[in-house]
């Protein structure tokens with residue numbers, strides 16, 4: 001097998017064979033193919049694309065490049081949810097306890113913040129004592145006992161993806177549909193869930209900006225999962241503005257607890273329940289979406305979801321005091337309102353800019369070694385379409401010092417666009433994808 005031939009073949013737009021795909025994936029995982037050849041191949045794939053068969057073979061080869069998590073010891077259908085990444089997107093913390101309370105096991109491997117998007121692990125670590133580094137045995141034991149566990153990816157999960165993703169990041173080859181779909185799905189398949197609900201974001205703050213591209217990505221990922229023998233569906237949901245009103249780690253945990261306590265509804269709860277309902281259907285706990293939504297709403301109203309979150313926090317070493325009093329979460333030293341600079345309607349938000357603002361405040365990392373400040377971030381008081389009066393609070397910033405508060409406040413005032421023109425609120429769920437069927441919502 002010769003790497004130059006593989007690159008040349010893809011450069012000329014021909015499909016690669018399964019053998020060729022396995023060869024370069026193994027080479028990426030083991031470090032036996034040099035980065036310059038992998039980089040050239042990635043660019044050829046970015047420019048020429050891959051057909052359905054190649055994409056499935058690439059995904060399977062990457063999934064099998066490391067450990068495969070064996071969830072067969074868990075009763076029922078272990079179900080996972082994966083988001084392509086958003087801002088103020090805390091659906092996992094709301095739906096995981098609710099879905100578990102409805103009897104579907106949730107064995108979840110989550111990620112850390114990346115670029116402008118937040119990560120579930122970073123959010124959970126804002127709960128004092130919470131540990132995300134359980135061994136695989138402890139992870140499985142907890143899912144069996146409690147029905148839910150949330151941990152980081154084990155070290156040797158899809159090592160080929162780790163190597164290829166690092167190269168894509170620095171060679172302008174992230175934005176390739178087959179490469180994104182195979183990257184995400186290889187990790188999902190290796191983490192062992194039998195049923196997977198994908199939350200594919202769309203809009204300015206998402207990986208794919210147009211609805212058309214987002215649906216195409218959703219269809220590609222669903223097909224890969226189904227071809228691999230898993231139950232997979234996708235919802236395409238909006239990221240034209242942050243999903244929840246809270247952005248920042250402890251602030252997002254607070255919003256999730258408020259949602260599970262029935263204190264707040266809104267878009268975060270609606271999208272969390274929409275995704276959770278698909279998990280109940282795939283996990284065999286409800287016959288259709290309507291029944292699933294009813295069961296989730298019941299688990300929310302009865303407090304069963306909140307109770308499950310409390311037990312999850314205790315099981316993973318965290319202090320559950322925050323469940324009853326969110327003031328026990330880390331609090332920022334400086335809290336100040338951001339007055340609206342003008343009167344009008346919120347027309348648009350720069351979601352990426354808002355995510356970067358939270359990151360710059362200390363809620364995310366610029367380099368891997370940065371230490372996150374769990375207390376910082378901001379709360380938006382307005383959504384797209386809302387009427388705003390000049391001087392009323394547009395947002396509240398939670399910062400570590402007055403300078404950071406000032407910088408963030410100025411950024412938010414600039415990133416939330418107010419216009420005299422009235423706009424309708426954003427639709428939350430745009431489409432549902434199941435196999436070859438796409439339903440617009």
Ligand code: URA
Nearest residue numbers: 174179180181183184
């Ligand atoms: N997230 C991933 O894990 N992989 C991609 O390629 C893009 C987003």
Ligand code: CA
Nearest residue numbers: 083084085111
């Ligand atoms: Ca991701």
